[in-house]
Amino acid sequence: MTAAHWLVKSEPNAYSFADLQRDGSTVWDGVRNNAAALHLKAMKVGDEALFYHSQEGKEIVGIARITRTAFPDPGDPSGRFVAVELAPVKSLPKPVTLADMKAAPALSGMAMIRQSRLSVSPVTKAEWDVILTMAG
DNA sequence: GCCAACGTTGGC
DNA sequence: GCCAACGTTGGC
Secondary structure (H helix, E strand, O other): OOOOEEEEEEOOOOOOHHHHHHHOOEEEOOOOOHHHHHHHHHOOOOOEEEEEEOOOOOEEEEEEEEEEEEEEOOOOOOOOOEEEEEEEEEEEEEEEEHHHHHHOHHHOOOHHHHOOOOOEEEEOHHHHHHHHHHOO
């Protein structure tokens, strides 16, 4: 089974890719959305995720790797939601902006474009390859 | 700052 | 169990 691909969003004001690089790894918690939680639960160690900055930047800035599969979110009293752990892989030579992605026909079906509020979404291998090519 | 999308809550 | 009201997210 090949590793799956994902996209995670973060407001850089709250937690940026630079923060992840500084920390070495982080607990990806605070997701309070069922669809996003399902994706978190589907993540495997070794899967890679595009790291997207929402609001500020609106661009994919780096790649992260899943280092721990889903466990109950420590900050969620209801026990419904989960967290994973991420580590930085590398920053992209050239960030890929939302405008770039919208302008690319190959990416028009992307989950994050079709449903912009989803904070964790799957990325197909084809989409992944297109984005990495765009990133230089 | 506004508004659209969409998930969640609560009254019935 | 339905659905209106409300809250939150995120692009513009």
